[in-house]
Amino acid sequence: MPAATTDGSSDDLHTRAQQSPLASKRAQQGNTPTEANRKGRFGGFFTLGYKEGFSQWWANVPAAAAEHAVLCYVPYLQKPPTHTQTGSAPPSANGSTISVSDDPNKEAVPIRTDSLTDPYGPRQWNSELVKLTGKNRALNEFSVERLGEAKDQNLVMLHGYGAGLGFFYKNFEGLSRVPGWTIFALDLLGMGRSSRPPFRVHSKDRQKSIAEAEDWFVDALEEWRVKRNIDRFTLLGHSLGGYMAVAYALKYPGHLNKLILASPVGIPEDPYAVNAEMPDPSQSTLANEVSQDQEVTTEHTNSNIPDAAKTTGDNNNFMNARSKGQKPDHKDNDNPNSAPRKPLPKWLTYLWDANISPFSIVRWSGPLGPRFVSGWTSRRFSHLPPDEAQALHTYAYSLFRQRGSGEYALAYILAPGAFARSPLIRRIHGVGRQMISLNGTSTSSVAVAQQQRENGLPLVLMYGENDWMDIGGGYTAEQKINEEKERILQTATAEERSNDRGTAKCLIIKKAGHHVYLDGWEEFNEVMRNEMEDVSQHARRNNMPSKGVCP
Numbered sequence: 001m002p003a004a005t006t007d008g009s010s011d012d013l014h015t016r017a018q019q020s021p022l023a024s025k026r027a028q029q030g031n032t033p034t035e036a037n038r039k040g041r042f043g044g045f046f047t048l049g050y051k052e053g054f055s056q057w058w059a060n061v062p063a064a065a066a067e068h069a070v071l072c073y074v075p076y077l078q079k080p081p082t083h084t085q086t087g088s089a090p091p092s093a094n095g096s097t098i099s100v101s102d103d104p105n106k107e108a109v110p111i112r113t114d115s116l117t118d119p120y121g122p123r124q125w126n127s128e129l130v131k132l133t134g135k136n137r138a139l140n141e142f143s144v145e146r147l148g149e150a151k152d153q154n155l156v157m158l159h160g161y162g163a164g165l166g167f168f169y170k171n172f173e174g175l176s177r178v179p180g181w182t183i184f185a186l187d188l189l190g191m192g193r194s195s196r197p198p199f200r201v202h203s204k205d206r207q208k209s210i211a212e213a214e215d216w217f218v219d220a221l222e223e224w225r226v227k228r229n230i231d232r233f234t235l236l237g238h239s240l241g242g243y244m245a246v247a248y249a250l251k252y253p254g255h256l257n258k259l260i261l262a263s264p265v266g267i268p269e270d271p272y273a274v275n276a277e278m279p280d281p282s283q284s285t286l287a288n289e290v291s292q293d294q295e296v297t298t299e300h301t302n303s304n305i306p307d308a309a310k311t312t313g314d315n316n317n318f319m320n321a322r323s324k325g326q327k328p329d330h331k332d333n334d335n336p337n338s339a340p341r342k343p344l345p346k347w348l349t350y351l352w353d354a355n356i357s358p359f360s361i362v363r364w365s366g367p368l369g370p371r372f373v374s375g376w377t378s379r380r381f382s383h384l385p386p387d388e389a390q391a392l393h394t395y396a397y398s399l400f401r402q403r404g405s406g407e408y409a410l411a412y413i414l415a416p417g418a419f420a421r422s423p424l425i426r427r428i429h430g431v432g433r434q435m436i437s438l439n440g441t442s443t444s445s446v447a448v449a450q451q452q453r454e455n456g457l458p459l460v461l462m463y464g465e466n467d468w469m470d471i472g473g474g475y476t477a478e479q480k481i482n483e484e485k486e487r488i489l490q491t492a493t494a495e496e497r498s499n500d501r502g503t504a505k506c507l508i509i510k511k512a513g514h515h516v517y518l519d520g521w522e523e524f525n526e527v528m529r530n531e532m533e534d535v536s537q538h539a540r541r542n543n544m545p546s547k548g549v550c551p
Contacts, residue, residue: 053367064193073169086193132223136195149179151181153180153539159241165187168517178529181532221244232255236262237264240266245264359407363400456503464509464513478505481502
């Protein structure tokens with residue numbers, strides 16, 4: 001199987017702006033009429049019939065049952081463990097926060113697979129709700145642990161906006177083959193089957209409100225790490241999870257062995273996003289991922305990357321707001337203190353500014369909810385076997401209709417158009433370069449004399465070949481990280497140069513879109529195993545176990 005590539009035709013990818021998947025699909029398919037076209041304007045978007053949609057709404061499948069059904073497709077795991085401490089009951093009509101049960105009977109019993117039924121075993125699979133401090137704060141966790149061998153490395157996986165850990169079902173088995181590793185997948189606080197406390201931002205200061213929104217997620221991750229008694233780990237984040245992974249690395253330095261970002265949101269800078277008004281602290285927002293037909297994405301190599309798209313790597317093109325390769329309108333930038341014209345349809349900007357969550361629409365729509373969700377799932381999972389695609393559709397709908405919580409953080413993180421209000425390109429070069437105390441803890445209250453700088457952190461960015469996210473922004477981030485390393489090493493001692501671990505690389509997964517871990521899961525798993533082996537080899541050379549008593 002070919003590994004992810006960064007050479008050859010990747011020169012076009014270095015500066016390719018973010019694409020509209022629907023435009024890409026039209027270019028690949030030409031003008032050939034499809035069944036969806038023949039059904040009318042909206043027939044192809046909402047593929048689930050009214051009767052089927054009503055039946056699913058009436059069935060009201062609990063999130064725990066939907067998650068269990070998806071995990072049943074994990075190879076060699078016939079009966080996956082699924083705790084029912086959250087998501088065991090359908091969402092209530094009054095929209096109360098997702099309840100957390102203390103009933104021990106709702107805890108899951110770990111499942112073991114032996115070498116007779118599992119060629120890569122023995123392994124132990126577990127589902128657990130990890131309770132945090134404060135009211136109604138807990139993270140849903142799914143883990144895979146190798147048995148009968150020393151375990152000294154940990155991989156933590158974070159999903160994207162509004163999703164859940166079940167979307168990694170194609171990766172759990174493949175990644176847990178690596179000797180010495182334990183795999184943890186977490187639902188972000190306020191998403192998936194984690195608890196859903198009310199989301200609140202108290203500050204009206206722009207930067208402080210952005211920090212509050214980020215802290216909502218990263219503080220929960222850090223508390224989970226401490227409770228799990230994990231000192232160092234490798235962190236993988238997809239989309240919004242990738243954004244939060246960078247925020248975690250900057251706020252809680254010294255605990256990562258490697259940072260892997262899979263099609264992360266928020267890297268490139270857009271003039272409007274960094275100047276746009278912030279929402280009122282009591283409001284939520286709209287965020288929506290562009291739909292891609294994955295059957296097309298996973299069957300075609302993208303050879304239609306225009307030369308015009310090479311203008312810049314930091315101006316991605318969400319929802320085809322600008323024509324491909326078109327430079328931003330500099331007339332809007334003559335006044336540096338004013339935000340440029342919003343490059344989005346008025347209806348979308350209105351909904352975003354009116355603080356309407358896409359999941360709110362699903363919740364409000366009642367029997368039409370499953371039909372609306374099918375407009376996304378029918379394309380997102382079109383490359384999968386029908387039974388798996390149906391299980392993922394049911395899982396997605398069961399999560400989307402839960403009480404709104406973490407989804408409302410997006411208003412403070414992204415402006416309309418999915419551009420970050422505080423772009424990662426401005427701060428990603430600081431990953432692995434923060435000051436920490438001599439015992440590895442954060443330096444917020446440590447005397448300067450007791451501080452030292454991190455010696456760099458390996459960072460990997462992965463994008464799908466047909467990704468609608470900005471691939472050029474990834475290459476720009478790689479460049480900035482490597483430039484920061486050169487700057488620091490100019491005045492470093494010979495020992496500091498020898499110990500420096502700071503690297504950055506951008507990889508492309510072939511025939512994959514934004515959900516690289518699912519679209520191109522075989523190549524993605526192979527790349528991940530190679531990165532994990534690299535961490536293990538470094539630890540063996542330096543005798544650096546990743547699990548132990550936390551400082």
